[in-house]
């Protein structure tokens with residue numbers, strides 16, 4: 267039985283890695299990226315902290331009775347993308363676990379995604395890029411509402427969670443403040459990003475230019491060193507030539 271579950275986990279991992287995985291959440295509920303595995307809690311792709319789930323193609327995923335993943339409607343600033351809405355009234359204090367792959371922290375930085383990763387308790391990170399639940403589709407409030415109705419919270423049991431801070435009506439979108447660091451890194455507008463830095467195109471060009479400037483400076487320094495070395499060997503040669511006469 268355990269060996270069978272292990273083989274199923276490996277088959278699932280291989281299907282996810284090859285992008286051949288098709289999620290049944292999409293068939294059942296209408297909106298969920300088809301190549302993502304729906305999981306209700308954290309999983310660990312390396313098998314270090316938590317086991318991978320059974321293949322959800324064999325066992326259909328059970329969505330949250332509290333929230334739903336839905337397309338952003340026409341006229342929404344993020345139309346064409348997904349969002350997370352309430353299925354029922356949610357009161358402050360309600361917490362939705364942020365499910366995904368669990369990474370130990372900064373040392374695993376190169377493994378997890380920039381857009382779907384969320385800081386978790388104990389310095390860990392939960393990434394919803396390949397394995398996630400509805401929480402991965404909670405958008406950043408700015409440009410959508412005046413203030414967030416939820417916040418990202420550390421949570422011992424689920425490692426990370428979306429926690430409701432003001433009452434949410436059925437059908438209403440859950441929104442958090444992604445924070446300055448996330449927004450700057452992913453070019454998402456944030457009210458605390460200074461006006462000059464909100465031109466992300468200009469910022470990207472500036473970053474590229476300063477990179478090119480740094481490599482030109484390095485090249486110039488190398489050329490100077492080579493020139494100095496050539497000068498001193500010429501001086502050496504001159505001294506030796508004079509000494510030999």
Ligand SMILES: C[S@@+](CC[C@H](N)C(=O)[O-])C[C@H]1O[C@@H](n2cnc3c(N)ncnc32)[C@H](O)[C@@H]1O
Nearest residue numbers: 347348381382402403404405406407408409452
């Ligand atoms: C965790 S995902 C949220 C779900 C996303 N809407 C989707 O369909 O997958 C985060 C990404 O959504 C987009 N996003 C979320 N909130 C936004 C906002 N207020 N303004 C602009 N982009 C936003 C950004 O591309 C961001 O990197």
